[in-house]
Amino acid sequence: MGSLAQFSIEQVWHWLSEVPDPEIPVISLADLGIVRDIAWDHDTLVVTVTPTYTGCPATTVINLDIERALRERGVEKIRLERRLAPPWTTDWISREGREKLRVYGIAPPVDGTAADGRLMARVNSLSGASNLRISCPRCGSIHTEKVSQFGSTPCKASYRCGDCLEPFDYFKCI
């Protein structure tokens, strides 16, 4: 009995929705939006994954985790493919994933605010009219300020809350 007859694509999506991101274990690889396609190529299950950041050290671990999760469920032949285009964007993080991030203490991304090299961050800060209102994931205050655009991992920025005074991570847009 080959794998083909045993597992539906929907079943495999469900399994991958249970595989946690190695860096932020409260969200799954499916929540993150990095699994782009799942298909059978004869008796081989082909999982297409797109990287978050080019240098993200979690990429290798993610591939290993996917393979392990599928093998544990009895899939024998697996091929992982990398797809770069279209490039991953935080817009693909699921609604549930965003809520899980917030509960975990990471402010979820505000769509449409990725850096575009037009130096708008500078213009906004000079005019005092930042388009970014990041609410504190702990107390909900919007009196927050950016400490650094580069945080504990490439995908996060560092913020501080002006009310509860706690520092927190913001999952920045790309």
Added chain:
Amino acid sequence: MATSVNPSFLLEFLLRTGDNALILGHRVSQWCGHSPVLEEDIALANTALDLIGETQLWLGLAGEVEGKGRTADSLAYLRDAAEFRNVLLVERPNGDFGQTLMRQFLFDVWHFELLTALQESSNARIAEISAKVLKEVSYHLERSADLIIRLGDGSAESHRHMQSALDDLWAYTGELFLTDVGDDALAEAGIAPAPASLKPKWEATVSRVLGEATLRRPTDNYIHKGGKRGVHTEHLGYILAEMQFLQRAYPGAIW
């Protein structure tokens, strides 16, 4: 898809692009644990990580195009200085924090314009890598431009450091725009923009930011060049001695 271009020109372009990211990435990584404040230490490490990630894509493709079984790793760790194709700017010593930032800014503006143009490459692989990397480089540019302005238009001390860094590095920027016969062939085929074509936009952004930073743009047009064709300063040898040590001492080591 242009197929008529000499493959050695394409390989040369991929090595140049990959080596620029690799050598600057290694240089920036040398700051890890040494920068003036924790946030900047983290920002520098993240920038270095992005650049090394980018390197893997370009050198990986270079290995495929060459077709001799070389990988991103073997290209990074097993070539000697004369085989590297990065511009001299990225091998400049880190100097003080101001010099590192100024080098990053002058490079980021160029990098941003190059990748923006490459998104339209007739080579689909090049276009998709560029679209991916551009997202990360946009953050690099916003950070370095912001800091150039804050430090240039900061205290007398920070202004002096930034002006001195600019004066030192200026003669190394011209090489980014030198165009040779291979560059012309790639431009003709729509694979990559002629380097000289990136100069007007680079000039515009650099002038605008330097103006806001109250820094004086040097007027000397002398160009230090050679890296693009493998003629490097002594600094590259020291970088490679450190970066390649493990693979040289323990050939084929894996972890």
